[in-house]
Amino acid sequence: MRNQKLNLTFLILISFTVTSLFAFQSNFSAGFSLQYDFSNEQSIASLSTEFRMNHSVFGKDFDLSLSMKNADLESAKLSLKLFGITTNLYKNVLFIKTTDPVILYKVDSGRDGMDIQLSNIKVLFSGDVMYVDTKLTFVQRIGFIVGKRSGKFDAAIYGLQKFGGLNVNYELIQQDLTKFDIKNSVGMVSVAEGNYNWGVRYLLAGATNTTLALSPQYISNQNIVSAWYKFGSQPAFSTYVNTNFSFEKFSDDALKNTEVGMDINYSGAFVNLKKTGFADVTGAMPTEWGKFNVSLGTTFSFMNFSGKFAYSFGKPAHNVVNTIGEVYYVELGRSFGNMNLFGKYQKIIGYYEEKDFFFGELKFTGFQNADFAIQLGNGDFAGDNPFKPVVAFKINAWW
Amino acid sequence: MKKLSKYKMLSLLIFPMVVLFIFGTVSSCMKVLNLQISDGVYVVGEWNDWVPTESDKMTISTSEDAYVFELPVASITFNPSRGGNEFSIGYYKVIYKQGGVTKVSSAIPVWKENMGNDSKLTIYATPTIMVNGSAVGVGDSEKLKTNLKNWSIGGEINSWNLTQGVMTWDDTNKVFVYEVKNFAGQKKEYNYKLSRTDNDWKPWEMNYDGKKYDAGMGQNASFSLPENGTYDLKFTYNPKFSILAVTYTKK
Helix, strand or coil, X not given: CHHHHHHHHHHHHHXXXXXXXCCCCCCEEEEEEEEEECCCCCCEEEEEEEEEECCCCCCCCEEEEEEEECCEEEEEEEEEEECCEEEEEEEEECCCXXXXXXXXXXXXXXXXXXXXXXXXEEEEEECCEEEEEEEECCCCEEEEEXXXXXXXXXXXXXXXXXXXXXXXXEEEEEXXXXXXXXXXXXXXXXXXXXXXXXXEEEEEECCCCCCCCCCCCCCCCCEEEEEEEEECCCCEEEEXXXXXXXXXXXXXXXXXXXXXXXXXXXXXXXEEEEEECCCCCCCCXXXXXXXXXXXXXXXXXXXXXXXXEXXXXXXXXXXXXXXXXXXXXXXXXXXXXXXXEEEEEEEEEECCCEEEEEEEEEEECCCCCEEEEEEEECCCCCCCCCCCCEEEEXXXXXX | CCCCCXXXXXXXXXXXXXXXXXHHHHCCHHHHHCCCCCCEEEEECHHHCCCCCHHHECEEECCCCEEEEEEEHHHCCCEEECCEEEEEEEEEEEEEEECCEEEECCCEEEECHHHCCCCEEEEEECHHHCCCCCCCCEEEHHHHCCCCCCEEEEEHHHCCXXXXXXXXXXXXXXXXXXXXXXXXXXXXXXXXXXXXXXXXXXXXXXXXXXXXXXCCCCCCEEEECCXXXXXXXXXXXXXXXXXXXXXXXXX
């Protein structure tokens, strides 16, 4: 225990030294987090530190930002601008993402590499991934991508065409160009109203088992159709239908995979209704409805507290509870001058599982270049994080 | 049609919610609907809608000294991994009910491509060591396979470099092993995690912190050393029962 107290004193001392020394500059930030996990017999303490250097540290045409975590270089980006050409060097940064509507390439983890950007062209290199993404804006908005990923070449052509107030987006993709196969082709067209208040999107894949290797677009079937329609403002309605099917099993697939929903919003209150699949509806009892979700909630305020509560009933009940079930959620927050208090609670009741989630935070913001927070529990309620007695002390400083 | 005032619209929404919230938490309709299952050890997943039936009961195997269940691979619903479309991941859970005690494992991922041509997945469970909401005590035959990627340990002991922490199979003790000789212990607590090797940490769903699979950023296993000094460390992973452990000897 004595050791833990010393740790904390040390942490606070550092933060005050740091904030007072560099009070008149403004391009650096540091975070310290000391966490105690009391859920084990022996409490476990862990300390992590982060240091970031941001913005135009070296002037207008030369940017360097980097972050350190526990004395290791976590990530870095160096940017150079010369004659209208920007060159970026990356170390462990998320930066691979093409600009086409389907998104041919996207990598969700930090990578090393570089890209070079002119006004309408971008060339990127990162290990076994490289591509050129270019746009011809003078004709219509047409773009081309030619890329290479681990020995295979891919290409895409995409564009946006406006016809009498309608937006027409389209894209054609061919993967693995050297070995042409219809299985590796994907086409997409979407027609939407000018403000996207309604629209239809249709994606056709070459085969039922087509995949886009490095794309966030998951091809669940040969034909993927979605349509949406939004209307009203007080209350605002948003309705949608999504489905996917193969040509051979059109009616079976459509019955199984169709998802319809409606979201209604009215000044802070909401109701969401969703039904997924119609093949598994067997009766009138909720347990016989197959996959569905009904959720409602509202924001509220009373006695200087502001909060939100929500209820949902459906199957699956939650990301981590797959059976039918219900979820209760409430959050409350209030500020007392420079002190902010926030708490949220969630209870999931499934067929045979019950999980309680709690997160609380007390944050002090009165300091000139820092804030300090004490947190209890894990705030990620979407994951499998039922309440555990974990206390974290966090200090953020910038100067 | 008479237009509802804002206040009425709002109270129409709020009133049922308050009622549901107060009465729901006290006597939830899920509790009324609650399913009673007979005592036993069950496997649940998409194929049975996550609701155990008599045919999903695991049977005790004396040769394995554990409960065993053979699940046809075709019964598992696979979806693309969050880490990329090239990995397909399916899930199951094991439920143990005995008298008033119910233990439900966390969702356990199965990596389809790693199973090759296997038509069946063998699931193992030891209810006595199962922990509610955790994978401990439950594992399967997919976890035994290393055709596509090895199991590896990444942690502070090897700068989170998975290629340095590749585990080898110890056939006598039926565990994967990674050993670090002459490790200079300079602090009390060390974090680490189990993953599939090649430093991509993919599929992310297979990352294991000793409690749950799909362990994300900051969710790590840890071990503590009694004092500073030189140690030989031995990391073991038992794939049949998801037991991750570290032993050390001081030099």
